[in-house]
Amino acid sequence: MGGASGDTVGNKTKPVTASVYDSKKLVIAQGTDPDSLIEKGLSALGGIGLLVKKGSSVVIKPNYSVPKRPGADAITTNPLLLAALVKQCLTAGAKEVKVIDFPFGGPQCLVLSGIKDAVEKAGGKAFDIGKQNDFTEVDTGGLTLKKVMFSKDVLDADVFINFPILKHHAMTKVTMGLKGMMGLVQDRQYFHRTDLHQCIAELTAYRKPDLIILDAIQGITDKGPMGPGTIKAWNQVVFGVDPVAMDAYGANLFGVKPEEIAYITAAAKLGVGEIDTQKITVQKV
Amino acid sequence: MKFKLAQCLRYALQGISLVFFVFLFTALVYPLGWQAEVLEWFSRLDPWVLISYLRWQHSVPVWGWLPLLTLVVTLLLGRVFCGWLCPFGALLMLVDKLSRAVFENRVINKIRINILHRSQPVRYVWFLFLAVIFVLGSNWVLFLTPFALFSHEIVRCLQGAVPWVLIVIIVGTLLSSRLWCSVLCPTGILLSLVAKLRLFRYQVDGNCIQCSKCANRCSVDAAPLDIGAAKEGCLVCGECQKVCPTKAVHWLPLFANSSKTEKELAAGNAEVQNNPSRRQFIKITLAVAAAVALWKSVGATAKNVLRPPGALQEADFTAVCNRCGRCVKACSNNALQPMPLTYGFERYETPYIIPRQANCVLCFTCQEVCPTGAIAKVPLEQVMMGTAVLDKERCIAWVDNKQCIICGEQCPVQAIEGDEHNPPMVKADKCVGCGTCEKVCPVDGVAAIVVQPK
Numbered sequence: 001m002g003g004a005s006g007d008t009v010g011n012k013t014k015p016v017t018a019s020v021y022d023s024k025k026l027v028i029a030q031g032t033d034p035d036s037l038i039e040k041g042l043s044a045l046g047g048i049g050l051l052v053k054k055g056s057s058v059v060i061k062p063n064y065s066v067p068k069r070p071g072a073d074a075i076t077t078n079p080l081l082l083a084a085l086v087k088q089c090l091t092a093g094a095k096e097v098k099v100i101d102f103p104f105g106g107p108q109c110l111v112l113s114g115i116k117d118a119v120e121k122a123g124g125k126a127f128d129i130g131k132q133n134d135f136t137e138v139d140t141g142g143l144t145l146k147k148v149m150f151s152k153d154v155l156d157a158d159v160f161i162n163f164p165i166l167k168h169h170a171m172t173k174v175t176m177g178l179k180g181m182m183g184l185v186q187d188r189q190y191f192h193r194t195d196l197h198q199c200i201a202e203l204t205a206y207r208k209p210d211l212i213i214l215d216a217i218q219g220i221t222d223k224g225p226m227g228p229g230t231i232k233a234w235n236q237v238v239f240g241v242d243p244v245a246m247d248a249y250g251a252n253l254f255g256v257k258p259e260e261i262a263y264i265t266a267a268a269k270l271g272v273g274e275i276d277t278q279k280i281t282v283q284k285v
Numbered sequence: 286m287k288f289k290l291a292q293c294l295r296y297a298l299q300g301i302s303l304v305f306f307v308f309l310f311t312a313l314v315y316p317l318g319w320q321a322e323v324l325e326w327f328s329r330l331d332p333w334v335l336i337s338y339l340r341w342q343h344s345v346p347v348w349g350w351l352p353l354l355t356l357v358v359t360l361l362l363g364r365v366f367c368g369w370l371c372p373f374g375a376l377l378m379l380v381d382k383l384s385r386a387v388f389e390n391r392v393i394n395k396i397r398i399n400i401l402h403r404s405q406p407v408r409y410v411w412f413l414f415l416a417v418i419f420v421l422g423s424n425w426v427l428f429l430t431p432f433a434l435f436s437h438e439i440v441r442c443l444q445g446a447v448p449w450v451l452i453v454i455i456v457g458t459l460l461s462s463r464l465w466c467s468v469l470c471p472t473g474i475l476l477s478l479v480a481k482l483r484l485f486r487y488q489v490d491g492n493c494i495q496c497s498k499c500a501n502r503c504s505v506d507a508a509p510l511d512i513g514a515a516k517e518g519c520l521v522c523g524e525c526q527k528v529c530p531t532k533a534v535h536w537l538p539l540f541a542n543s544s545k546t547e548k549e550l551a552a553g554n555a556e557v558q559n560n561p562s563r564r565q566f567i568k569i570t571l572a573v574a575a576a577v578a579l580w581k582s583v584g585a586t587a588k589n590v591l592r593p594p595g596a597l598q599e600a601d602f603t604a605v606c607n608r609c610g611r612c613v614k615a616c617s618n619n620a621l622q623p624m625p626l627t628y629g630f631e632r633y634e635t636p637y638i639i640p641r642q643a644n645c646v647l648c649f650t651c652q653e654v655c656p657t658g659a660i661a662k663v664p665l666e667q668v669m670m671g672t673a674v675l676d677k678e679r680c681i682a683w684v685d686n687k688q689c690i691i692c693g694e695q696c697p698v699q700a701i702e703g704d705e706h707n708p709p710m711v712k713a714d715k716c717v718g719c720g721t722c723e724k725v726c727p728v729d730g731v732a733a734i735v736v737q738p739k
Contacts, residue, residue, distance in 0.1 A: 067646065067697065069665070104695045104721070106618035106646040107315050170704045171690045189727030192689035193681060225694055262688075 019210065019241040020050045024274070025281040026249055027239040032217060034080035041213070041239040042088060044285045051210055054093030056158035059100060059151075060085060060124075061209075063164045063180050064113040065225065067105040072228035074218045076109070077165045079118035081215055081237065085163065086124035097124035100153055101183045102134075129153065135186045142202030144195050149186035154207065162209035162243075166216040166234070166250050168224030171196065175225055176250040177212045177243055178204050178263050201266035204243050208272065212246045214238040216253060244273025245280045252277060288523055295368070295522065299375035306372035310439045315617035315650045324611070328432040328656045330355050330366060331472050337427050337657060340419075341597075341605055356479055363480045367466055367473055368520025373431035374466055377458050378522075381504050384459040394501065400461040401506045404468050405518075410565075410572045412474045417576035422600070423631065427607035427657070430472045437634070440610035467505035467518045480517040484538050487515040487525055492533035499525035499534060509534060589738040590628070591638040591671055591720060593621055593651045595663040606659035608634040612651035620645050620720075636660075638670075640720025640736050645670065647697055647719055665698070671718030671738040673700070673711050679733040682708035692722035692734050701734075709734070 022045075029041035042048045052058055062077035082099060089097045099119045103109035110116045110128055119126040129135070135149035154160050162177045169175040181203045182188050191199040216236050220229030234253055240246045244267050248258035258264045258275050268275035306327070312320035326348070328334060335352040339345070355366050367374050388394070419426040427433055438451035454465050466473045487509045499508040502524045507516040509525060526534040589599065593612055596602050613621045613636050620643040621636040638645055652662045673692075681687040682703070693701035693709050700715035701722060711734070718736050726732035 067648075104646075104725075105697060106648060108617055108646060108648040111316050170693055171688060172705070189691065189725065192687060192691045193727040196688040223699060226697060226699055 021045050021211065021241050022281075023240075023242045023245075024279070025240065025283060026242075026245060028282060028284045029237045029239065030235060030284060032235055034078060035084045037217075037237045038081060038084035038088060038213075040285045041237055044283055045211075045239050048088045048092045052089050052092040052094050052159055055095045056093070057156070058089045058094045058097045058159040058161065059153050059157035060089075060097065060161045060163050061100060061154070061180065061183060062115060062215075063167075063175070063183065064101050064109050064115050065103045065105075065183055066227065067103075067109050068112045068114075072226075074220050074231045075165070075167060075225065075227040075229075076113040076115065077163055077215050078217055079114040081213075081217070082115060082163060083118040083122035083124075085161070085213065086119055086122040089159075090123050094159075098153055098157070099124055099126040100129050100151065102130045102151075102186075103128060103183075129184075130186075132186070138206065140202050140206040142205065143198075145191070145199040145202040145206075148190075148203065148206075150207070151184040154184055159211075160207070160209050161211045161213065163213045163215065165219055166214055166254060167219035167227075168221050168229060168254075170224060172263060173256050173261055174251055174254045176214055176247045177209070178247050178267055181207075197262035197266045200263040201270050201272060204267055205270045205272045208241075208243055210241070212238075212240055212243060214246060214250055216250065219254075221254070242273035242280070244268050244275050245277060246273075248275050248277050249280070249282070288526060291523060292527070298369050299378060302370055302372045303375040303379075306435070307439060310436070310443060310611075310614060313611060313615045313654060315615065315648055317615065317650060317653055321615070321654050325654070325656055326351070328436075328609075330370065331430050331432050332356055332475060333427055333430045333472055334432070334656065337424065337605065337607070341601060342658065355476075359476045359479045360482060361484050363483045363486060363515075363517070363519050363521050364473070364476045365521050367470075367476060368522050371431050371472075373435040373470075374463075374520070376435070377454070377463050377466060378504070380455050380458045381462050384462075397460065397462050398501055398506070401464055401467070401504075404461070404464055405506055408468045408474055408477070408518075410568045411469065412471070412478075413569055414572040414576045415471055415474075417573050418579065421576070422604045424604055424607055426471050428609075428634070429470065430607070431470060432656070433607040433609040436609035436611055440614045443614060463504040463520075466520070467507070473518075477517045480519070483517070485536060486539065487519065487521075487523075487534050488537050489513055489529075489533045490535060492531040493529075494531055494533075496530060498528045498530065502528045514539075590624070591640060591645075591718065591736060591738045593636055593638070593660045594645055594647060594649060594668040594670055594717070594719070595652045595661045596670070597659055597661060602659050603632050603635055605657050606635050607657050609656060610634070610636075611654040611656065612636050612660060615650045615654045617648045617650050618646045619643050621651060638720060640723040641732055642724075644720035644724035646721070647717070665717070668717045668719075669739055670720075671736045672713050672716050673718065673720075673722050673734050673736050675709060675711050675734045677708075679728055679731075680708065681728060681733070689727060691725050691727060695721050695725050697721060 027041050027044040029037045031037055062082055064076040066075050068076050086097045116126045129151055136152050137147055138150045140148055164176045164180040166176055172179055178200050216234040216238055218231050218233040220227050221232045223229030247264050251258040251261055274280060309320045309324040312318060329348050329351045332352040332355055335349055358365060415426045438448040441448045457464055489509050500510045505518045505520055507518040509515040613623055620638045623634045624632050624637050626633050651660050677683040682689045690703045690709050693703045698715055698717055700712050701709050703709040720736045722734045723732045723736050726734050
């Protein structure tokens with residue numbers, strides 16, 4: 001199928017990832033209107049049609065891990081951006097589009113974030129993973145995170161898109177795509193018990209998303225990840241396929257040097273991507 | 286013709302009530318829809334809900350008119366609530382009908398009528414017993430009311446547990462008709478008491494040939510045969526009228542009796558009502574003594590447990606909760622569990638949380654579905670379930686310098702401070718005791734951070 005997910009059957013095989021998009025390029029869509037941000041960002045990449053072929057199944061992983069209670073904004077991925085992406089995938093011919101996360105706060109997170117409503121209206125399915133049956137054990141090939149219970153939905157998908165929000169995180173300073181991959185595994189406690197940053201790096205090395213979109217319209221810059229915190233607006237959405245370059249760009253935008261974020265340097269060391277944003281083409285649209 | 290119409294209407298109402306009630310439970314999931322509110326209002330038809338509310342609130346709730354309406358209707362027409370509307374009554378009616386159809390045998394029928402008839406005197410002694418333990422602060426009375434008991438059993442079925450109480454009552458109904466409705470159900474007895482004064486009742490005229498067909502048919506031993514009018518337990522089902530071969534049974538106002546004089550009727554009533562004998566006095570005394578003894582033996586307080594957010598103080602909570610299980614069913618994180626018997630009879634089946642297994646996510650769905658107010662509707666700022674206590678000697682951030690603040694990351698109220706350079710610290714004044722930290726702590730076995738219930 002269109003995506004570059006490779007062979008994901010069984011738990012021994014490491015998925016092969018070769019991107020359909022230019023991995024040395026990031027697209028920065030600027031503005032605030034969700035539909036046009038997604039539209040112009042995707043077309044600058046080359047169009048969603050390169051990735052999503054007719055009849056393919058798409059899994060999108062936003063960040064809605066925390067309950068967005070009244071007064072706590074900019075802590076979960078913007079539901080309107082997600083809806084716009086779901087529509088693009090369906091228009092490209094996707095047979096189904098699933099939106100999944102493993103939230104901290106139970107089923108209310110999906111509802112309170114507004115994601116359930118927006119995604120379903122756009123024609124996609126939004127649901128929580130978290131039950132034993134949602135995961136299957138995979139061999140990551142890593143040294144710290146050797147085996148992990150990983151999302152079946154992602155393993156079975158033709159196209160996997162990671163769609164984090166840029167926001168503060170008390171433990172790792174900032175959270176984006178790399179950290180957000182933790183929403184696809186069952187036992188997050190293992191990460192903290194062993195080596196958080198190394199596990200995050202090895203997890204992304206195991207299954208690189210086929211596309212990463214970073215919601216940087218606005219995010220909290222303190223009291224993360226739970227919020228409510230101080231909200232900062234960057235008014236942009238970032239598109240790319242290099243997980244390290246994406247997070248490095250996001251860190252710079254957030255105001256932290258990428259080299260200071262241990263999971264970014266760990267991922268760069270593993271060869272997951274390019275930490276030096278100077279070596280990346282940045283196209284603003 | 287008129288009777289046929291009434292019967293159809295009754296069956297329709299009972300059928301709708303039963304099916305709808307069960308359906309409402311299947312819809313009791315987060316996020317709640319209209320079903321939760323309908324269920325709450327439906328349950329308020331039972332006057333016991335109001336009595337229980339008044340005991341601890343001392344003010345009349347806005348919905349107070351609904352249970353009062355039930356009482357007024359009972360005063361006029363008798364137990365139409367039990368015979369026409371109650372979903373549990375509808376189920377037992379169905380079981381009874383089935384039993385009578387399957388065991389169409391004279392001996393079994395005789396046994397059934399006999400048990401039902403002989404247990405009638407137990408009713409008010411049992412009621413007194415329930416009243417005493419209710420006044421003493423136990424809510425087992427409310428548990429036995431149809432909306433709570435049936436709720437509890439439906440939830441057990443939906444959770445894959447065996448509904449023992451329901452099975453026992455159904456078997457009892459197979460053997461002794463609607464004994465539960467006529468003798469044991471607190472709501473049934475309460476409405477029977479009120480129905481003693483009711484205006485309309487089934488009465489027999491001079492055409493009665495004493496064939497006992499009505500008495501054999503009546504599912505609550507209230508047929509109008511003995512005393513000329515149906516007894517107070519009558520469910521207004523009209524079966525007596527239907528089976529009467531001489532058409533001698535009529536649905537009439539109290540003082541419009543067709544054959545027997547008012548005096549005769551009054552005398553008949555008086556005979557049943559005022560019969561103070563020494564035996565009864567002894568029974569009543571025994572009931573009170575048993576109630577007090579029971580209460581004393583089970584009232585012992587055990588260690589505190591984590592209750593749902595907004596739960597009343599422990600003593601009030603066990604006294605107000607009716608164990609209907611709706612919060613357990615609706616809990617969005619499957620955190621609420623019915624308490625096992627090992628915690629004592631008084632707290633048995635009340636909802637509690639074992640945070641290490643599943644934490645409260647503060648969605649407050651339990652508050653929305655609680656029909657008694659045992660889980661009060663309080664906002665997040667006023668929730669006080671307990672306080673997290675950190676064991677620094679076991680915390681891997683303190684002991685092993687691990688990059689772990691998962692407790693703080695997931696704390697929904699930011700009551701745990703810390704970052705990559707500083708290990709976690711609990712700010713007790715902010716903590717609500719939801720147990721998220723205890724659930725997610727990566728330490729093996731007992732968590733390094735544990736919630737102390739309030």
